[in-house]
Amino acid sequence: MLVLNLVEAVTNALDTAMANDKNVVVYGEDVGVEGGVFRATKGLQEKYGAERCFDSILAESNIVGAGIGMAINGLKPVVEIQFSGFMFPAFNQIVTHAARMRNRTRGLYTVPMVIRMPYGGGVRALEHHSESLEVLFAHTAGLKIVVPSTPYDAKGLLLAAIADPDPVIFMEPKRIYRAFKQEVPEEYYTIPIGKAKVLKEGKNLTVVAWGAMVRETQKAIEILEKEGHSIELIDLRTISPIDKETILASVQKTGRFAVVHEAATTFGPGAELITTVNEGAFLYLEAPPKRVGSNDTIVPLPKGEHHYVPDTDYIVSELRTVLEF
Amino acid sequence: MLVLNLVEAVTNALDTAMANDKNVVVYGEDVGVEGGVFRATKGLQEKYGAERCFDSILAESNIVGAGIGMAINGLKPVVEIQFSGFMFPAFNQIVTHAARMRNRTRGLYTVPMVIRMPYGGGVRALEHHSESLEVLFAHTAGLKIVVPSTPYDAKGLLLAAIADPDPVIFMEPKRIYRAFKQEVPEEYYTIPIGKAKVLKEGKNLTVVAWGAMVRETQKAIEILEKEGHSIELIDLRTISPIDKETILASVQKTGRFAVVHEAATTFGPGAELITTVNEGAFLYLEAPPKRVGSNDTIVPLPKGEHHYVPDTDYIVSELRTVLEF
Amino acid sequence: MFLENFDPLKDEMIQIMDKDGVVVRPDLMPDLTDEEIVELYKTMRFSRIIDEKTLQYQRQGRMLTYAPNLGQEATQVGSAFAIRQTDWVAPSFRELGVWLRKGAPLKNIFLYWFGNELGMKMPEEVRILPVTIPIASQMQHASGLAYAARYRGLDDIAVAYVGDGGTSQGDFHEALNFAAVQSLPNVFIVQNNQFAISTRRKIQTKSGTIAQKALAYGIPGVQVDGNDIFAMYAVTKEAADRARRGDGPTLIEAYTYRMGAHTTSDDPTVYRDNSEVDEWRDKDPIDRLRKYMMAKGIWDEEKEEAYSEERGRFVKETFEDVEKSGDTPLEDTFDYVFAQKTPILEAQYQAKKAFYAKEGK
Amino acid sequence: MFLENFDPLKDEMIQIMDKDGVVVRPDLMPDLTDEEIVELYKTMRFSRIIDEKTLQYQRQGRMLTYAPNLGQEATQVGSAFAIRQTDWVAPSFRELGVWLRKGAPLKNIFLYWFGNELGMKMPEEVRILPVTIPIASQMQHASGLAYAARYRGLDDIAVAYVGDGGTSQGDFHEALNFAAVQSLPNVFIVQNNQFAISTRRKIQTKSGTIAQKALAYGIPGVQVDGNDIFAMYAVTKEAADRARRGDGPTLIEAYTYRMGAHTTSDDPTVYRDNSEVDEWRDKDPIDRLRKYMMAKGIWDEEKEEAYSEERGRFVKETFEDVEKSGDTPLEDTFDYVFAQKTPILEAQYQAKKAFYAKEGK
């Protein structure tokens, strides 16, 4: 067993994948010589050479667009977008090509590619370094969106993403890149994409969260459980496709639902989860379902960021309104 | 009074705006000499000269990006993206700049610009000509999203968009560009952004639709009302910000809710509306709210498109499940 | 040969055969057998027949929007002849000649323009990416195809086609730059047909030639008479050899003209005079090669007629076949979103199926 | 003068003053008074002092991420001196020298890097767009600013700054192309500081010079010694005059070096040797001008010390002032999304406010 933090688990997963399959190539801005601005690709160029791990040009549309060509021609590109806020120049390639090549050719050409990107706030970063853009991908047919919340999950989910025959957006909660360490198996393993994980059982309320919000929500739940509530926590792990089964089974048991996310609230991921619950467990609901998200403002610079992202206290306060309804 | 179809009303609105304000400039691909592929800018170059109405280079990021600079420096650019499916190369400029300039400079620089784009299916078009992408904009702070469903609304809403001090995405349902004519005042008038319109009152069900789906839904409602149901129809007109007040007042009266849209279902606009209803009228709901959207598939080419977009029969069938719940 | 000596800043253009079918630069004339020349001709002719008949079907309301490549046959067929079967092509949407040369069944091509995704499920050996609608985005794929080919130790190259309009997109710039930095086995061919829909080339860029854009990337750029199939063949061949040798990408500007409308939805009389079209008709790439072949005695009116007749029949039969192909089945719209339908897609599919069953659809 | 005779393909570089402060091209020496030269110097020196002190504050944990412009002072100050107060600038994020010259209050600059949007609410007359984080996207804005200036009958021009890394982005390409087609009053300045974070210029593009990229757009391109403030001033001045005259845009490659880390989050020892940095230290733009001024007798050690001391104090006071500025008020995060808060924003604002009140926050 290794003991790794989340970003180290990402590196380890990449290393494992590259060792297993010569066709895995890794690139992106500063990914080669430097090993990435977060050091997620540290050591890979030294170990596997500059053909398999290299510095791209500073052009996200090329990073993804070239990867599409590579994937069609037999490689497994695992590319890094330096921060998710810089995926916009690549959005055309992602949506109009990566997501569609299989359908467009009725399966002749496919794009088994992974697009990694650190996302989310709470690290006092410059503008555009803190976005949570899962909805923009999740509303697009042909993409899977995966978000790990622990080192163990990061490795298993990333290896599953690399093994997946279709493009996967792998969003890494950079706020917890180095927040804690965990035992991570040295060997290859995967965690299935499309399956949520019940982190904690409970009776009165189902809460769904992912990424860095899992820890924040855990803290909130601890506080609320001290008051006597019993709360079930689900780590969504895959944003798209949503694991409706796990969520609905839980809500049918607890009768109450909330979702906590970093993304902006309106037209956000919470709306989809609430609608899912409406569609599959409406008659079980004992209280209006609740979304706890960030404001519909522009992500503030560091001096205002605390107003934006839900923190433990705010989550407590919001969940309480559902519990006490 | 003029009698115009929807695309003629757009042209007339542009003409009116250009006549009123010398700082309004209109450009985009083929917008000048040809008057646009849909002829939405027909005659404007002749009338106002090539400085005020011109052919852009074939580069959407430049169309929007240059427009941002123009807007900051005193002009009112009203640009055309040839089809909404081609807005992706411009998405970076729209999201990271147009939507943020005011906030980033605390009001020093602003981007009063309108980005027009024909959208939606049903015209047997090539790939990428039929997308309905309202959610991608609506989830972005700093943008307003407007969709007319009639010639009268097209003129009034477009003039309101041009008068708006912030960037407005103006999505034109090209399927009904020439579907019908309507009386349209010759003079300047605006229809407020952010206000939905109750098209038809009703007692048992509230349905929200916009763009080309309004007509489809009207037909469905006619069929259902012959069966004795009484249905209230709201034309949303502005996708963001949503007019919650009008919707909630209606649902509180009818007790049932459905939304009909062309966009893909999951993480789609319907989810937001259902969540809005959950948040503001949960206890009034007598049936689970319903979203009627397109499949979560890639927009099919013409030979399969009828499987994708909701048609009258499908809307009838879906609304009936809510009415009969 | 061309590439090393060519200075794109001099506004020169490589031409081997003039508009009357006379070889004016015998020194550059490629080494083609008579059979190969006839094959070049036939492919162009076939392409022209398809375009003409499809436009006719479209006017009859039997076809959806169609983008003819009238006038650009030499650009396409000449360049496609210069690459190998295993080489990749990243096309735009107006490369009928390339598809034909690479062995795409006409049925597939018709199916595509008929609005059926099955069309782009080409036989594997065709090795052309599907028709690309978002302008210039395919350029990036070409760079990746080339990277992968080299990485896998294959000596395949990747050719991308783009229009003069497409050179304005950021993707054009990024792909050339990446290919140059990585010295990738790519050939980038700009079909400069003078228009992007209604927008003239002069409005698209101020550079004297499009070929000179290569200088921005430190790679060779060459302007070729795109209506001269020998020149297109010879230059592409050299660029392809160069790429295959590992010497990196080349930018080829094929100077040609879009004789027809942009697509069948377009009315070019709004933005150009017929006199201009007539001028270019004089430089027609097919007439030119026919004159050459006739002069050389390897083609005659009889062969022309027989070939046209036979191909015409084939096109007609193929089209009628495609007309019977019917709508896309519901399941097909769901089955290729992912390798495996997700539960949500499965549920939506079942719901739609049930709805159809209920409605008797 | 420079622009017409300069051939960017020859890998030449315009230098007026060498690294020892000796004017080697008196024929090109711009017409600057002693006072102006001292002003140039002071602005560079001020910029250096700010960088050095800010790095110190950052190490002390008193500052967030900061991007110093150490070594690039001449590029920035020289070019900014050559334009008018009413001219526009579309900056990247490393243009401290430009901000200072255009009159941006240091307090605003600090506020910005301190994580407060108020910083970018500059006095109106500064006419610099806010710091741009998405690389090269500002190039497009510059073209629009220029279009509007001309349209409105003003003779203001718009200058965009971008890095060598930024030249790889599609936006770079599109902006130059559009400006060239429209013959806009633009000057595009590439600060080629040899790195994009850790990525070397040679990996970014294979073109011999960045200046030669201008040929792709049919506009002049010129490579300048970016550490020679006279050369930067003179070339920018000519490009600005040219733009103002209506003769269109120019691309200037300022050849310089990023002496410091990319930002305070970066550790350059991972990807470059100190010896390389030392080599460039020898070409320091500030030392160079000081040597010139000392030789000319318009500057001395005493003045140097007095100025440094005074500016140092000012920086310290300003920073301490900013340190006290506190957090962004809740309402500010809502008040500038739109001209008027939407009902949804109003509701969210009220809810958060109520939450803070409840929690006693």
Ligand SMILES: Cc1ncc(C[n+]2csc(CCOP(=O)(O)OP(=O)(O)O)c2C)c(N)n1
């Ligand atoms: C990104 C994008 N923007 C706009 C369009 C609409 N469009 C289709 S073809 C075309 C013109 C293309 O011109 P060019 O590249 O010269 O190719 P040609 O049509 O001449 O073959 C345009 C603007 C598109 N397909 N993609």
Ligand SMILES: Cc1ncc(C[n+]2csc(CCOP(=O)(O)OP(=O)(O)O)c2C)c(N)n1
């Ligand atoms: C679109 C985008 N991608 C990535 C980044 C992350 N990033 C910030 S600075 C930088 C390097 C910029 O290099 P260059 O343009 O040479 O400017 P310099 O830092 O040298 O001043 C990168 C990759 C970004 N800000 N924007």
Ligand SMILES: [Mg+2]
């Ligand atoms: Mg063209």
Ligand SMILES: [Mg+2]
């Ligand atoms: Mg740099």
